[in-house]
Amino acid sequence: MAVDIQSPWRIGPVEIPTRIVLAPMAGVSVQAFRRQGRRFGAGLVCSEMVSCAGLSHGNERTLGYLRIGRDERPLAVQIFGSEPEVMAEAARMVEDAGADIVDINFGCPVRKVTKTGAGATLLEDPHRACRIVGAVVAAVDVPVSVKMRRGLGDGSRAALDIGPRLVDAGAAALTLHPRSAKQMYTGTADHALTAELVDLVDVPVIASGDVTSRARAQTLLDETGCTAVMVGRAAQGNPWAVGEIAGTGDGEPKREEVVAELVLFMRATVQELGEQRATGFLKKFYGWYLGRGRFPKPFKQELVQLATLAEVEERLFAAAPAAADVLARLEGELPAEDDVLLDLPISIYGGG
Numbered sequence: 157m158a159v160d161i162q163s164p165w166r167i168g169p170v171e172i173p174t175r176i177v178l179a180p181m182a183g184v185s186v187q188a189f190r191r192q193g194r195r196f197g198a199g200l201v202c203s204e205m206v207s208c209a210g211l212s213h214g215n216e217r218t219l220g221y222l223r224i225g226r227d228e229r230p231l232a233v234q235i236f237g238s239e240p241e242v243m244a245e246a247a248r249m250v251e252d253a254g255a256d257i258v259d260i261n262f263g264c265p266v267r268k269v270t271k272t273g274a275g276a277t278l279l280e281d282p283h284r285a286c287r288i289v290g291a292v293v294a295a296v297d298v299p300v301s302v303k304m305r306r307g308l309g310d311g312s313r314a315a316l317d318i319g320p321r322l323v324d325a326g327a328a329a330l331t332l333h334p335r336s337a338k339q340m341y342t343g344t345a346d347h348a349l350t351a352e353l354v355d356l357v358d359v360p361v362i363a364s365g366d367v368t369s370r371a372r373a374q375t376l377l378d379e380t381g382c383t384a385v386m387v388g389r390a391a392q393g394n395p396w397a398v399g400e401i402a403g404t405g406d407g408e409p410k411r412e413e414v415v416a417e418l419v420l421f422m423r424a425t426v427q428e429l430g431e432q433r434a435t436g437f438l439k440k441f442y443g444w445y446l447g448r449g450r451f452p453k454p455f456k457q458e459l460v461q462l463a464t465l466a467e468v469e470e471r472l473f474a475a476a477p478a479a480a481d482v483l484a485r486l487e488g489e490l491p492a493e494d495d496v497l498l499d500l501p502i503s504i505y506g507g508g
């Protein structure tokens with residue numbers, strides 16, 4: 157029988173209301189992105205990958221990734237590293253900060269990460285990978301999941317070898333993005349491998365890669381037996397894709413909705429990162445929101461060149477005046493700020 161995208165499932169004891177997981181994406185998956193994803197129908201959201209060494213050294217910017225709101229839960233925080241003990245310590249901090257799930261990154265293909273023995277490299281070092289999972293599982297009470305690529309080289313089937321071993325080591329769920337590390341984002345995700353992994357393990361498998369529509373999501377659920385699908389690039393500047401997959405919208409927003417969501421996202425990002433960091437961070441989002449034929453191309457170029465976010469907002473409202481009312485409604489529906497911020501334990505910020 158076909159799986160209902162709107163039906164709940166579990167990772168360990170954590171109940172997840174829908175079959176849609178918002179992907180962890182470095183430089184994208186800030187709290188504002190995760191909250192937006194939940195509003196549009198994602199059942200589970202993930203932080204971007206957080207360096208376990210950065211957490212362990214008390215690096216202020218890394219610790220900032222542990223800012224978790226009640227309204228984004230259930231939330232997985234993803235950590236990466238290569239030393240079991242440091243990963244275990246980082247996992248404890250993640251749990252203290254209020255994450256529902258600790259996710260471990262065995263998929264990052266970027267050289268800066270793989271050269272330290274972390275990320276996708278661990279797919280070909282099963283012994284160490286299992287030691288990391290075992291140490292993290294022993295350190296926390298929340299469930300631990302692992303996100304993998306298929307392997308390092310093209311055609312690799314390493315994920316099928318290591319997946320069941322990671323489950324034996326205590327992983328409560330596996331996500332597979334069935335491209336090789338070498339492929340980066342080229343070619344297509346080979347979800348025949350996802351189906352094979354599903355047959356090999358008795359924990360939920362989440363399928364990641366090229367999920368862009370409800371039809372694609374349903375086909376993957378039906379044909380691979382995966383428990384949930386993950387949406388990444390399709391959701392960049394495009395929460396309406398999540399809505400379409402969830403079955404709550406047609407994926408085609410009006411111009412004023414696009415502007416209202418973008419301005420809401422900008423304001424939330426300023427609160428999160430501060431005005432200066434947010435100004436640079438947001439530039440890539442303008443193209444993502446305004447592209448897809450929604451606004452003429454030069455409009456994005458114009459926004460990127462403006463010096464302040466106040467000017468960007470002004471230009472956006474001038475281009476879609478009806479957005480002000482939509483934004484007021486959206487802001488009115490948000491939970492009050494003191495309802496959503498968890499108090500971080502003082503130890504997380506080293507008291508400072």
Ligand SMILES: Cc1cc2nc3c(=O)[nH]c(=O)nc-3n(C[C@H](O)[C@H](O)[C@H](O)COP(=O)(O)O)c2cc1C
Nearest residue numbers: 179180181182204205333364365366367387388389
């Ligand atoms: C900009 C960007 C950053 C990413 N960062 C992470 C990350 O921090 N951790 C991770 O496990 N995967 C990361 N990924 C991979 C995605 O989670 C996902 O597996 C991949 O993009 C395939 O899914 P998609 O086709 O839906 O985008 C990243 C992908 C992109 C495009």
